[in-house]
Structures are given as C-alpha cells and as structure tokens.
Amino acid sequence: MQVQKSFKGQTDFGTLYLVPTPIGNLQDMTFRAVQVLKDVDFICAEDTRNTGLLLKHFDISTKQIAFHEHNAYEKIPDLLSLLTSGKSLAQVSDAGMPSISDPGHDLVKAAIAENIPVVALPGASAGITGLIASGLAPQPHIFYGFLPRKSGQQKDFFENKKNYPETQIFYESPYRVTDTLENMQDVYGDRQVVLVRELTKLYEEYQRGSISDLLSYLAENPLKGECLIIVSGFDGQEQVQDLDELDLASLVKKLVEQGNKPNQAIKKIAKTYGLNRQEVYNAYHQL
CATH class of the missing domain: 3.30.950.10 (Tetrapyrrole methylase, C-terminal domain)
Structure with a gap:
C-alpha cells in the first residue's frame, strides 16, 4: 500500500504535475495551470511546437522536453532521474488532460513506483x-x-x-x-x-x-x-439474441485470448448478455 500526501508530505523528490491544456479555446487555461507551468523546472510536451505556441501566448519561458509515444520508452528513465534529483516536471498533451490517449500514463506509473508525488490539475476534458x-x-x-x-x-x-x-x-x-x-x-x-x-x-x-x-x-x-x-446505453428494450443463437463458448474464448482469465471472461459475457453465470460456465466447459 502507498499513501501520497501531495502537499504536506516530506520528500527530497520533485513533483510530477499533470497539467491540462485547452481543447480549442485558450481562455479555458486555468490560472493555476499557467502558474504551475511557470514554476516547474521542465515541461514534458507531446509536441513542443504546439505547446510552444501555448507557452508564448501565456508568456511562459520554462524549457520543454519532447515526450511522446515514439520516445517514451527511452525518455522515462531520464525524467525519473530529474524527479528523484529534486526537479519538478509538468506533463502536458497537445489538448486536454494528459495521460488520456498519450504516453503520460506510463510516466505516471513509473513515478508512482518510485514514490514520486504525482499531482493532477483539473481542467479541460473533451x-x-x-x-x-x-x-x-x-x-x-x-x-x-x-x-x-x-x-x-x-x-x-x-x-x-x-x-x-x-x-x-x-x-x-x-x-x-x-x-x-x-x-x-x-x-x-x-x-x-x-x-x-x-x-x-x-x-x-x-x-x-x-x-x-x-x-x-x-x-x-x-x-x-x-x-x-x-x-446511449442499452435500455433493456432492444432486441437481444436468444440464448440458443449465441455461441457462448466462442465468446468466452475470444475474451480469454485477449488476456482475460476464464472466470473473468465468463462473468463479462454473463453481464453483457444478461445471462446466469452458471449457464455461460456450462457452455464454456461443455457441461
């Protein structure tokens, strides 16, 4: 178990800040986000050219580090070294919340594993x-x-x-x-x-x-x-296939091939089709 006290904890490490950026309208940038980007030692940017325009607009001179899906594997150790040496980093994506559809999540996991504080700022999310x-x-x-x-x-x-x-x-x-x-x-x-x-x-x-x-x-x-x-989600009124029409064993096997354990796959199929779990279990094991 790990307990992070984001602002009251005592640590010699820097902090990894996850800073949201506007998804279109620059006025959606928060005062706190601007201040954090000014205060940190480095900004990890998905596209330094794109983020550079944002930084110029808000008169932010903090140095950028390119951090994207093509270099994440080799960059994360260097970023962790900066954090453990006491430097604070802000991670941003091209638009919206970082860690959503970008490599920020891998950096977050790596930082948490090293007991480095990770602080998320609220902001734009499409x-x-x-x-x-x-x-x-x-x-x-x-x-x-x-x-x-x-x-x-x-x-x-x-x-x-x-x-x-x-x-x-x-x-x-x-x-x-x-x-x-x-x-x-x-x-x-x-x-x-x-x-x-x-x-x-x-x-x-x-x-x-x-x-x-x-x-x-x-x-x-x-x-x-x-x-x-x-x-909209399923409202219970749409036509659902009859149990006889479903190849339950194949459906379970497909989920197992995707990495699910058999019992997890059986549970998911039962939930998806509104079936008794035992029925799905019997079909999968040919009982």
Missing part, C-alpha cells in the same frame, strides 16, 4: 465536456477513447459492449465517423446518439438524434474538425 451537454444520461458513463479502425474489429468491439447500460463516449476522426456509425447501427440498432464537433471552438456543433438521423444528415453535410461520438 469527453466529459461533450457528455454533460449531450442530453444523454451523464451517469453512469464509460469513456473508451479511440475505436479500432478496421470494420470487423469495430463490430467485435461493439458486440462486446452493446448491452452495457452506460452512456458510451468515443473519439473519432471525421473521415471515419460515417463508417463507424454504420457499424454501430448494425450492432446496436438505431439508438440515440450525439455527434459533437469542434468543441469549445467557433464552429462548435452538437448533432443529436438517432443513428439513422445522423447518417442521413451527414450524407448531405460532410464533417470537418475533431469529433466525439456519444451513444
């Missing part, structure tokens, strides 16, 4: 920001980030999630939104969905309706800009 204005149930919700790109993998992903009751949040490229919605409709049926684009920017837009409504609209109004897809 998923939560879009969710609360979507009109769909804000809780419970699940944030998944980016979806698999291949159609078959997407449909397999949706098959595993289609009976989840939580509102689901996804990031998606504007070039793949139509294909993704078609795959989603094939698996989920014609659920309510909200497409959010250009969040916090001048052309911010919410497209609310059924999946078929959005597909019809998008056919005449091509997308531009960064997008979120928010889809």
Whole structure:
C-alpha cells in the first residue's frame, strides 16, 4: 500500500504535475495551470511546437522536453532521474488532460513506483465536456477513447459492449465517423446518439438524434474538425439474441485470448448478455 500526501508530505523528490491544456479555446487555461507551468523546472510536451505556441501566448519561458509515444520508452528513465534529483516536471498533451490517449500514463506509473508525488490539475476534458451537454444520461458513463479502425474489429468491439447500460463516449476522426456509425447501427440498432464537433471552438456543433438521423444528415453535410461520438446505453428494450443463437463458448474464448482469465471472461459475457453465470460456465466447459 502507498499513501501520497501531495502537499504536506516530506520528500527530497520533485513533483510530477499533470497539467491540462485547452481543447480549442485558450481562455479555458486555468490560472493555476499557467502558474504551475511557470514554476516547474521542465515541461514534458507531446509536441513542443504546439505547446510552444501555448507557452508564448501565456508568456511562459520554462524549457520543454519532447515526450511522446515514439520516445517514451527511452525518455522515462531520464525524467525519473530529474524527479528523484529534486526537479519538478509538468506533463502536458497537445489538448486536454494528459495521460488520456498519450504516453503520460506510463510516466505516471513509473513515478508512482518510485514514490514520486504525482499531482493532477483539473481542467479541460473533451469527453466529459461533450457528455454533460449531450442530453444523454451523464451517469453512469464509460469513456473508451479511440475505436479500432478496421470494420470487423469495430463490430467485435461493439458486440462486446452493446448491452452495457452506460452512456458510451468515443473519439473519432471525421473521415471515419460515417463508417463507424454504420457499424454501430448494425450492432446496436438505431439508438440515440450525439455527434459533437469542434468543441469549445467557433464552429462548435452538437448533432443529436438517432443513428439513422445522423447518417442521413451527414450524407448531405460532410464533417470537418475533431469529433466525439456519444451513444446511449442499452435500455433493456432492444432486441437481444436468444440464448440458443449465441455461441457462448466462442465468446468466452475470444475474451480469454485477449488476456482475460476464464472466470473473468465468463462473468463479462454473463453481464453483457444478461445471462446466469452458471449457464455461460456450462457452455464454456461443455457441461
């Protein structure tokens, strides 16, 4: 067990600060975030050119260190050395909260393993920001980030999630939104969905309706800009496959191949399809 006292603990180490940056509108930068970026010894940036524009806007002269998915493995030991020597670092992504869809999470885990304080600042987050204005149930919700790109993998992903009751949040490229919605409709049926684009920017837009409504609209109004897809969870009224139609053993085996233990996989399949766990267990073990 480990207990971190972020501001009252006594340590000779520096602190790793996770600093959110605006997702579009620079006015969303907090006073605290600006001050932390000024006070730390180094800023670990996903793209130093992009972050450089932000630093220039707020008159911040702190030196940057490039830290991204292509150099994370070799950079983390150096960053840990700085922290253990007493230097404080701020980790930022190109937009929004660090550690979401970037290598920041690996640095956080490594710092925690060395008992280095990790302090997160609150701030801009596209998923939560879009969710609360979507009109769909804000809780419970699940944030998944980016979806698999291949159609078959997407449909397999949706098959595993289609009976989840939580509102689901996804990031998606504007070039793949139509294909993704078609795959989603094939698996989920014609659920309510909200497409959010250009969040916090001048052309911010919410497209609310059924999946078929959005597909019809998008056919005449091509997308531009960064997008979120928010889809309603399973409400218990959609048509669920009969038990006889499900190959439960194959579904469990697929999850096991993905790294789940058999009992975990059985539990997940039972929850997904609203089945008794014993039924799934018997099917998997051919009892």
